[in-house]
Amino acid sequence: xxxxxxxxxxxxxxxxxxxxxxxxxxxxxxxxxxxxxxxxxxxxxxxxxxxxxxxxxxxxxxxxxxxxxxxxxxxxxxxxxxxxxxxxxxxxxxxxxxxxxxxxxxxxxxxxxxxxxxxxxxxxxxxxxxxxxxxxxxxxxxxxxxxxxxxxxxxxxxxxxxxxxxxxxxxxxxxxxxxxxxxxxxxxxxxxxxxxxxxxxxxxxxxxxxxxxxxxxxxxxxx
Amino acid sequence: xxxxxxxxxxxxxxxxxxxxxxxxxxxxxxxxxxxxxxxxxxxxxxxxxxxxxxxxxxxxxxxxxxxxxxxxxxxxxxxxxxxxxxxxxxxxxxxxxxxxxxxxxxxxxxxxxxxxxxxxxxxxxxxxxxxxxxxxxxxxxxxxxxxxxxxxxxxxxxxxxxxxxxxxxxxxxxxxxxxxxxxxxxxxxxxxxxxxxxxxxxxxxxxxxxxxxxxxxxxxxxxxxxxxxxxxxxxxxxxxxxxxxxxxxxxxxxxxxxxxxxxxxxxxxxxxxxxxxxxxxxxxxxxxxxxxxxxxxxxxxxxxxxxxxxxxxxxxxxxxxxxxxxxxxxxxxxxxxxxxxxxxxxxxxxxxxxxxxxxxxxxxxxxxxxxxxxxxxxxxxxxxxxxxxxxxxxxxxxxxxxxxxxxxxxxxxxxxxxxxxxxxxxxxxxxxxxxxxxxxxxxxxxxxxxxxxxxxxxxxx
Numbered sequence: 001x002x003x004x005x006x007x008x009x010x011x012x013x014x015x016x017x018x019x020x021x022x023x024x025x026x027x028x029x030x031x032x033x034x035x036x037x038x039x040x041x042x043x044x045x046x047x048x049x050x051x052x053x054x055x056x057x058x059x060x061x062x063x064x065x066x067x068x069x070x071x072x073x074x075x076x077x078x079x080x081x082x083x084x085x086x087x088x089x090x091x092x093x094x095x096x097x098x099x100x101x102x103x104x105x106x107x108x109x110x111x112x113x114x115x116x117x118x119x120x121x122x123x124x125x126x127x128x129x130x131x132x133x134x135x136x137x138x139x140x141x142x143x144x145x146x147x148x149x150x151x152x153x154x155x156x157x158x159x160x161x162x163x164x165x166x167x168x169x170x171x172x173x174x175x176x177x178x179x180x181x182x183x184x185x186x187x188x189x190x191x192x193x194x195x196x197x198x199x200x201x202x203x204x205x206x207x208x209x210x211x212x213x214x215x216x217x218x219x220x221x222x223x
Numbered sequence: 224x225x226x227x228x229x230x231x232x233x234x235x236x237x238x239x240x241x242x243x244x245x246x247x248x249x250x251x252x253x254x255x256x257x258x259x260x261x262x263x264x265x266x267x268x269x270x271x272x273x274x275x276x277x278x279x280x281x282x283x284x285x286x287x288x289x290x291x292x293x294x295x296x297x298x299x300x301x302x303x304x305x306x307x308x309x310x311x312x313x314x315x316x317x318x319x320x321x322x323x324x325x326x327x328x329x330x331x332x333x334x335x336x337x338x339x340x341x342x343x344x345x346x347x348x349x350x351x352x353x354x355x356x357x358x359x360x361x362x363x364x365x366x367x368x369x370x371x372x373x374x375x376x377x378x379x380x381x382x383x384x385x386x387x388x389x390x391x392x393x394x395x396x397x398x399x400x401x402x403x404x405x406x407x408x409x410x411x412x413x414x415x416x417x418x419x420x421x422x423x424x425x426x427x428x429x430x431x432x433x434x435x436x437x438x439x440x441x442x443x444x445x446x447x448x449x450x451x452x453x454x455x456x457x458x459x460x461x462x463x464x465x466x467x468x469x470x471x472x473x474x475x476x477x478x479x480x481x482x483x484x485x486x487x488x489x490x491x492x493x494x495x496x497x498x499x500x501x502x503x504x505x506x507x508x509x510x511x512x513x514x515x516x517x518x519x520x521x522x523x524x525x526x527x528x529x530x531x532x533x534x535x536x537x538x539x540x541x542x543x544x545x546x547x548x549x550x551x552x553x554x555x556x557x558x559x560x561x562x563x564x565x566x567x568x569x570x571x572x573x574x575x576x577x578x579x580x581x582x583x584x585x586x587x588x589x590x591x592x593x594x595x596x597x598x599x600x601x602x603x604x605x606x607x608x609x610x611x612x613x614x615x616x617x618x619x620x621x622x623x624x625x626x627x628x629x630x631x632x633x634x635x636x637x638x639x640x641x642x643x644x645x646x647x648x649x650x651x652x653x654x655x656x657x658x659x660x661x662x663x664x665x666x667x668x669x670x671x672x673x674x675x676x677x678x679x680x681x682x683x684x
Contacts, residue, residue, distance in 0.1 A: 015494065016493075
C-alpha cells in the first residue's frame, strides 16, 4: 500500500511518515501544496494524508483539483481548524475523513486503515483468504491460526494482494503501489518476493496469470 | 405617542405652541387698535357734523354774539342724562350767558383737559372726559371768535356723545375676534402636534429597524428614509459592515493562532510516542494540558467575539444537507439510515458557523453511537413571548445514556466513553453556544432506543 503525506511541518511530516512505514506502508512525502498536488496527480496512491494549511496551494484547492481530475483515492485531511464549518468544507471538497490537530498517531493510523479497507471493499480490520488471515491493525498474518513471520517487503506485497483478493494485479501495479517513487522499476524484485511468499504461505494461494500478473485466490476456476 | 419632557417632540411642540400663544394675542391687540381707530373716526365725524350744525344755527347775521339755537339736533340732545350734550360757552367773560342743550340741564361740562391739547387741522379738539356714573363722553370742541373788531369775544362750541356706543362696538368685535383666534390657536397647536408626529415618524422607523438588528432579525437598516435621515442610515449600515469585518478578522487571527500552535503540539506529542521515559510521560501530559487550554480559550475567544455582535440569519436546510453528506462519508462503514425532516424556509437567528458547530457536534455524536439509524426533525413553534423557536430533535438507535449519565453530560460535556474517537461528546461547546443564543437543550431516551436530544434555538423570521 503506497501512501502520500502532504504536510508542511517537516517534523510532523517525518513523524507521520515513520509511523506509517512502521505500520507497513510505503510512503512518499511532499512539503507544500504544489508538490503534493503534482505527486497526487501523477502517482497511483492508495490513500493520501493531506494537511489543509499548506504553502503555495492550500489543501482544499489541492483536493478539489484532484477530484475535478477524477482521482478517487481516499483522502484523509489534517486540520487545526476543528470547527464543523471547516470540517464540512473539507468533506464537501471531497475528503473521506478528517483528523483534527493535535492528534495521536494511533488515530491517524486507524483512520488510514479504515479508508484503505473501505476503498477495497472490506468491512473489518481482518481479511481472510482461505485459511490465511490478515490483521491490518496488528500487521500480522496467520495461517490456520499460526503466526507467519514475514519481512516488511513480503508483508506489504501480501497485504496488497489480500486487499485486492480475487483480482488480477499486474506487476507494474504492484511496483507502483509497493515502492516509493525512487524505486528502479525494471528490476525483477517482485518475482523474487512472490517466490519467497509462496514458501511461507500455502503455495497455491498466489497464482501467476501469464502475461497479466498475479492473483490471490482460493478459487481455482477463476484464473 | 406619549410625550416626554426631554424629547425632540416636546421641544418642537413647546416652541411652536409658545410662538402661537405670543403672536396670536399681539395680532388680536393690533386688530382691536385698528378697529378702535376706525370706529372712533366714524363717531368723531358724527360729532363734528353736529358741531358744524350747532355753530351754523347759533350765528346771527352780524356775527356779534351767538343765539341759543332752537330745535337743534336730534331727540338725544333733549333727553336728560343721555350723554349727548352741547354747550356754547363764552371764554373769560362770566357775564355773558352759557347756552346748553336740554339734556344737560344746569350742569357744566368739565373741560380742564382741553388746555393741554392742541387743536387739529380743522380747528377742533377731541378727547374723552369722565362723566357721572362711570360713563365716558367723547368731546369735540372748537373755539370761535365773534363780536366786533374792537371788542372780540371768543366762545367754546362743545358737542359730546356717549362713548359707550364705541366701547360696545369694540367689545363686540373683540369677543368675536377672541373666539376666532382661540379656534385658530387650537388649530395651530393641533397641527403642530400632527407635524411633530409626522416629522419624527422616520425616527420611530429607525428605532424599530435598530431593534430588529439587535434581535438578529436583519443585518442592515432597511427602508426609504427622508434626506435628513438617509445619511444616518448609510452610516449605521457601514458601521454594521465594518463591525462584521472586525469580527471576521479577529476570528481569522484566532484560527491562525490555533493552526500555528496545534502543529507543533502534534509534533511534540508524536515525538514521545511509545517512549516509556519519565520525560516522555511529562511531555505527553503537558501537551495534553496545553491542548485543552488552547481549545478552551479558543472557544472562549470565539464566543466573546460574538457577544453583542449584530445578528445575522442562517438558512438551516443547506447546513443539514452538507452535514448529512459529510457524516455519511465519515461513517460510511456503519451504513446509517439518516432521515431528515426540515422545513426549507426554516432559519436560525444567528451565525452560520455557530449553528454548524452545535448541530455538527450533536449529529456527529448520533452517528458515532447509532446502530443503524439517525433521525433529525426540525419544526417551528411559538414560545411564550410569541417569538418563533426552532425545535430540533435528534435521535439515534445506539445504546443511549442512563438517567445518571444524562445528568453528568449536561453538567459539563464529560467524556463518557474514551474508546470512541473524538474529544468527548463535544457537548461543552454546544452547551456554551446554546446558552449564548438563549436556547435550551434536553437529553432524553429516544423511541428509537438510543439518545434523544431536544434543542431549542431562536428562529429567524
